[in-house]
Amino acid sequence: MAPLIRTKFCGLSRPEDVTAAADAGAAYVGFVFFPKSPRNVSIEQAAALAVTVPVGIAKVALVVNASDAELDAIVEAVPLDMLQLHGAESVERVREVRTRYGLPVMKAVGVADADDLPALDAYAMAADQLLIDAKPPKNADLPGGNGLSFDWRLIAGKSWPVPWMLAGGLTPDNAAEAVAMTGARQLDVSSGVEASVGVKDSELMTAFAEAANGGIS
Numbered sequence: 001m002a003p004l005i006r007t008k009f010c011g012l013s014r015p016e017d018v019t020a021a022a023d024a025g026a027a028y029v030g031f032v033f034f035p036k037s038p039r040n041v042s043i044e045q046a047a048a049l050a051v052t053v054p055v056g057i058a059k060v061a062l063v064v065n066a067s068d069a070e071l072d073a074i075v076e077a078v079p080l081d082m083l084q085l086h087g088a089e090s091v092e093r094v095r096e097v098r099t100r101y102g103l104p105v106m107k108a109v110g111v112a113d114a115d116d117l118p119a120l121d122a123y124a125m126a127a128d129q130l131l132i133d134a135k136p137p138k139n140a141d142l143p144g145g146n147g148l149s150f151d152w153r154l155i156a157g158k159s160w161p162v163p164w165m166l167a168g169g170l171t172p173d174n175a176a177e178a179v180a181m182t183g184a185r186q187l188d189v190s191s192g193v194e195a196s197v198g199v200k201d202s203e204l205m206t207a208f209a210e211a212a213n214g215g216i217s
């Protein structure tokens with residue numbers, strides 16, 4: 001039976017990571033195109049990994065404030081199912097990217113307190129999916145992938161007119177609680193399933209998917 005909680009494993013960089021994600025029942029795999037990230041992959045690396053992803057698992061390119069030229073190069077070379085915009089892209093930019101590439105767009109929105117919630121409503125009018133992540137600390141090098149969570153009570157019981165995914169500091173130890181508290185049906189994880197920074201761990205990936213699904217009451 002397919003898992004009830006759809007999991008996205010982000011920041012894959014090796015063929016064995018793709019295998020581990022598939023074995024864990026991933027619904028999505030993510031490739032990070034952001035040079036400052038320890039999970040950054042080249043277009044050539046991502047293209048080689050993408051062709052090994054089993055049919056039925058969505059291949060997502062994570063970009064941060066990418067230009068059209070950068071996106072053109074990625075989309076031309078890598079077979080993708082979705083674009084994840086994880087920077088300060090405006091609502092208008094989300095619309096532009098959707099139109100230009102004809103791919104579903106997931107917009108990441110950082111949440112630290114209740115003042116951040118209206119942005120979710122605004123992006124829900126333009127994006128195909130929302131990714132609700134912890135807001136990065138000021139002066140952080142990365143806008144995500146910092147292993148930090150936010151106060152999940154802020155979004156408990158809330159819904160949006162498009163599908164959404166919870167992210168930020170998720171691990172096998174807190175995935176079930178995250179699902180129970182927020183009602184999320186999709187989880188995105190990166191650093192919480194790593195043996196060391198940027199290196200995915202197959203056992204943690206399996207444990208994460210199992211924990212997420214144990215969270216259904």
Ligand SMILES: O=C(O)c1ccccc1N[C@@H]1O[C@H](COP(=O)(O)O)[C@@H](O)[C@H]1O
Nearest residue numbers: 010037144145147167168169189190191
């Ligand atoms: O993973 C990265 O290196 C990264 C770089 C730039 C933007 C986003 C990044 N990761 C995304 O951040 C969230 C949360 O990650 P974590 O589980 O807290 O490590 C997730 O969506 C990652 O895809």
